[in-house]
Amino acid sequence: MRKGEQTRKHIIQKSAELFNVRGYAGSTINDIMKATGLKKGGIYRNFTSKDQIAAEAFDYATAILSERFSKAVESADTAIEKTLVIFDVYKDAVNDPPVIGGCPLLNTAIESDDTHPELREQALRVMKQFLATVQEIIQNGIQSGELRSDAEVVSLSSLILSTLEGAIMASKLARDNSHIAYCKEHLHRYLLSYRAERARI
Template sequence: MGKGQDTKEHIIRQSAGLFNTKGYAGTTLSDIIERCQVRKGGIYNHFENKDEIALAAFDYSFAQLRNLLAEAMAAWSTRADKLLAICDVYVTLIEQDVCEGGCPILNTAVENDDGHPLLKQRAQHAMTELMTALGKMIREGIELQEFRSDVDVKAACSVIIALVEGGLMLSKLFDDNIHIRHCTDQVRAYIKGNLAT
């Protein structure tokens, strides 16, 4: 990898934390320059504008989240345990700040629901990917008879995602991890009580 590519990736990595913490509107080009320790020309050698950096930064942050989820689920064999592992990832997002600023999908969706259309679209695609993977896992659990055959897969995905993302939002809003713990406890109860055979 050349020096130019290294610099570009450095800008993306450093900017990801800024955008995920301060949001698109709250992050200035000056913030990016200061954090990355590069000159303005160094930024413009790789990106046309702040929008390009923000989109690349979102993709980077979402890839981090995707990797955390994949690693956590790979440690388990049953679909129920894989779903439960998702809860652990969301608790870790809050308690260990492994993705600076928390969940990039949540942060981007909240800031850009009526704001930046391209970032909203990125968040929609990321959430669709997450819900599709979740639905696939639940359907596999039904086929393997780990989950009940009458499970409404779309409804189950909505409930699980709403609980973990909602718990994350409340924990960040009130600076209190108890909310993510309450919500992930509800996901665990939902999986055991509504999905499992």
């Protein structure tokens, strides 16, 4: 990797952490300079604006998250297990989240809702991708005979996403990972109610 590419990657990585901790609005170019150890010229040789940095930093942060989710899902066998291991990615949301500062999707969605339409669109795209992944897991579970055919794929996926993000928020706010564990356990019980009869044997 060339020096210019390394510098650009360094800016994106450090900015992703900075924005995820302090927020886009709460971070200035001076903060980015401090986080990266670069002067303003070094920043602007690689990016035209803070908006561009924010967009690429969000993509970088959510790519890390996506990779962690994918590895977790690949490690499980059944549809219910694949759904539940998603929560394990954030089992230590307080001390060891995949990205410093918590969930970049949650943080960006909240901050950008009414203030930054471009970032909001990025967050919405990532949310839709996550929902599509969960929907595929549930659909595969139905097709394999693990889950009942009347399982509501769309609403179940929405419940899983909302439960996860709510659990992350509660755990971060209370600095108590038990909220993740509670939500995972209750979701497990709920998903078992959709297990097909032959899968119970």
